[in-house]
Amino acid sequence: xxxxxxxxxxxxxxxxxxxxxxxxxxxxxxxxxxxxxxxxxxxxxxxxxxxxxxxxxxxxxxxxxxxxxxxxxxxxxxxxxxxxxxxxxxxxxxxxxxxxxxxxxxxxxxxxx
Ligand SMILES: [Zn+2]
Numbered sequence: 001x002x003x004x005x006x007x008x009x010x011x012x013x014x015x016x017x018x019x020x021x022x023x024x025x026x027x028x029x030x031x032x033x034x035x036x037x038x039x040x041x042x043x044x045x046x047x048x049x050x051x052x053x054x055x056x057x058x059x060x061x062x063x064x065x066x067x068x069x070x071x072x073x074x075x076x077x078x079x080x081x082x083x084x085x086x087x088x089x090x091x092x093x094x095x096x097x098x099x100x101x102x103x104x105x106x107x108x109x110x111x112x113x
Pocket of ligand 1: 003020022023024056057058059060
């Protein structure tokens with residue numbers, strides 16, 4: 001996912017890190033011949049990159065983690081409601097409706113990573 005660069009800061013080893021709007025950071029090293037980013041060595045160069053976008057893989061990882069946890073929690077809610085509907089003597093259609101209604105109880109605070 002692309003994120004805007006909001007600022008830069010130096011890390012504890014004096015390497016420049018781009019601060020992204022998502023809260024993540026990304027090292028911007030000038031280490032020729034491996035990495036050519038001469039622009040990062042000057043204040044003007046860094047300033048010219050503020051407001052441009054960088055791809056944030058940490059956001060992608062986070063979204064995947066949250067998505068999987070959300071699906072897991074929804075399945076748990078639905079299975080529990082379906083079972084309870086069966087114990088209460090509901091027909092298959094009633095159990096299915098109960099399972100769907102259980103999604104209204106979804107609370108992101110219950111997500112487990
Ligand atoms: Zn991010």
